[in-house]
Amino acid sequence: MGSFKSIVFMVLMFSALFGARVTPDHWKKGQTFSDYLNDRNISLDVLQSISKTDIIFLSEIQGGQLFYELINQNGILEQALIPIGEEMQIRLAKDRENGKYQFDIIPIVYEEGEYSATVTIEKNLHTDIATALNNRSVADKMGQLFKGTVNAKKFKKGDKVSFIYTQKTRMGQPYYRPSIKIAMYESKGKRQFIYADEDGYGYKSDKKSQAYTVTGKKKVTYTRRVPVSKKDSRFGMPLRHVRVTSSFSYRRWHPILKRYRPHHGTDFGARRGTPLLAVNAGKVSFSGWMRGYGKVVKIKHAGGYESLYAHQSRTRVKKGQRVKKGQIIGYVGSTGRSTGPHLHFGLKKNGRWINPMRVLRKKSIKTSILKKFTKYEDVKTTKYKKVVIKDAKANREKLLNYLKQERKPFVWDCNRQTSMRVEDGPQTQAL
Ligand SMILES: [Zn+2]
Known part of the structure; x- marks a missing residue:
C-alpha cells in the first residue's frame, strides 16, 4: 500500500511539473531582491529566513545578469537561480510540502x-x-x-x-x-x-618582455601599448599595518554553516578606529549605509577599478569627492553584518569582483594600456613591461x-533551449 501511495505521489508530482519551464531572464538594473519577490508575488517573509552571512549577497546581484526561473503551468515560480559572481548562485525554491520559499546559496554547475x-x-x-x-x-x-x-x-x-x-x-x-x-x-x-x-x-x-621603436619626422598616427604612469599603476594597502584574516574566494568553506560561500574580498584584522586609506587616487562613488556591509565607502579608480571599504565605524569622505592615494577615507568598525572590528576590502575590475591581493601586492598592476598617438617628432623606444x-x-x-x-569549427546554437522541459523535481534540478 505504501508503494502505491508513493507512485500516486510521483504521478502527481510529475503532472504538476509537466509543462513547467526553465526560462532565462535578465536581472533588471537597480532591481532589489525585495522588488523581485514583490514582482513574483512572494511573501517578504523569506527575507527573515536568510542568514546573517548570506544577506550581503542580495546586494551583489548585478543589473543585466542572466538568471533562470522554473515556472509551472499556473505561472507560479517553482525555482529561481540567480548568479552572484561567476561561481555561486542564489537558489529560491518553493517547498512542495508547505508551499513556502526556501533561500539558499549553491555552486553554479557549468562546463x-x-x-x-x-x-x-x-x-x-x-x-x-x-x-x-x-x-x-x-x-x-x-x-x-x-x-x-x-x-x-x-x-x-x-x-x-x-x-x-x-x-x-x-x-x-x-x-x-x-x-x-x-x-x-x-x-x-x-x-x-x-x-x-x-x-x-x-x-x-x-x-x-617586448620592445618597439618608432622613428621618423612625418605625421604618425598609431595605436600602441604603452606602460601606464607610475602614479596610477601602483595600488597601496588600505591599512598602514596589514594583517589578512580571510582571503578572497569564489567558494569559501564555511565551517559553521558547513557550506561553500563566496567571499568577494579580503578581510583585514584591525582595531576599531584604525584609519582606512584610499588604495589609489580616485573619485568617491558611494559613501553611506549598504545592507550587510554597514558603513561603506566606494572609490572609482582609473583602469576600470573600484574599491570598497566595509564595516566602517565612521566614514570621512562624501560621494563625488576626489581622493588621493593614501588619504584617510574612514575608520575601522564593525557596522553591518560583522562579528567584530575588521575591514572587508573589495575590489572590482570592470564591474566584477577580483582578488584584491592580486593587485595590492604587485608593485604595478596594469603594466600597459592601448593609446593613440599622433606625432611629428622622433619617437624613442618604449619598453613593454612584463x-x-x-x-x-x-x-x-x-x-x-x-x-x-582540417576539422570544421564548432558552431554555437544560441537559440537552443530558451526554454526547456523539466525532467526532474525542481529541488534536485542541477543547473
Ligand atoms: Zn569579508
Whole structure:
C-alpha cells in the first residue's frame, strides 16, 4: 500500500511539473531582491529566513545578469537561480510540502570546453567570426587580441585566421566570456602567431618582455601599448599595518554553516578606529549605509577599478569627492553584518569582483594600456613591461595539430533551449 501511495505521489508530482519551464531572464538594473519577490508575488517573509552571512549577497546581484526561473503551468515560480559572481548562485525554491520559499546559496554547475576554429576572411574579422561560429563574444575577443598587434582592417578576402579558445557553458549555452589562448593569421602562405596574455591582449612574440621603436619626422598616427604612469599603476594597502584574516574566494568553506560561500574580498584584522586609506587616487562613488556591509565607502579608480571599504565605524569622505592615494577615507568598525572590528576590502575590475591581493601586492598592476598617438617628432623606444603568456609553446603545437586535421569549427546554437522541459523535481534540478 505504501508503494502505491508513493507512485500516486510521483504521478502527481510529475503532472504538476509537466509543462513547467526553465526560462532565462535578465536581472533588471537597480532591481532589489525585495522588488523581485514583490514582482513574483512572494511573501517578504523569506527575507527573515536568510542568514546573517548570506544577506550581503542580495546586494551583489548585478543589473543585466542572466538568471533562470522554473515556472509551472499556473505561472507560479517553482525555482529561481540567480548568479552572484561567476561561481555561486542564489537558489529560491518553493517547498512542495508547505508551499513556502526556501533561500539558499549553491555552486553554479557549468562546463568548460576548449574549441579550435579556422575562419576565412570574406567581409571582415568580426563579422566573419561571429557568423562562422554564431558567437559574437568570440569575435569581440579576437578583435581585442588583434588590436595593437596586427591591423585586422588590412586583412584581405581569402586570408585565414585560426585560433584556440575556451568557453564555459551552462545548459549548452555560452556562459561568461570566452578566453582566446592563441591565434594565427595566414596570408599568402605567410603565418603570424598571436599570443594572448591573461587579459586576452595579443603579442607577436611569446617572449616575456617586448620592445618597439618608432622613428621618423612625418605625421604618425598609431595605436600602441604603452606602460601606464607610475602614479596610477601602483595600488597601496588600505591599512598602514596589514594583517589578512580571510582571503578572497569564489567558494569559501564555511565551517559553521558547513557550506561553500563566496567571499568577494579580503578581510583585514584591525582595531576599531584604525584609519582606512584610499588604495589609489580616485573619485568617491558611494559613501553611506549598504545592507550587510554597514558603513561603506566606494572609490572609482582609473583602469576600470573600484574599491570598497566595509564595516566602517565612521566614514570621512562624501560621494563625488576626489581622493588621493593614501588619504584617510574612514575608520575601522564593525557596522553591518560583522562579528567584530575588521575591514572587508573589495575590489572590482570592470564591474566584477577580483582578488584584491592580486593587485595590492604587485608593485604595478596594469603594466600597459592601448593609446593613440599622433606625432611629428622622433619617437624613442618604449619598453613593454612584463607580459605573461602561459603555455605559448603547447598552444602553438595544439593549433598546428588542429590545422592538420582540417576539422570544421564548432558552431554555437544560441537559440537552443530558451526554454526547456523539466525532467526532474525542481529541488534536485542541477543547473
Ligand atoms: Zn569579508
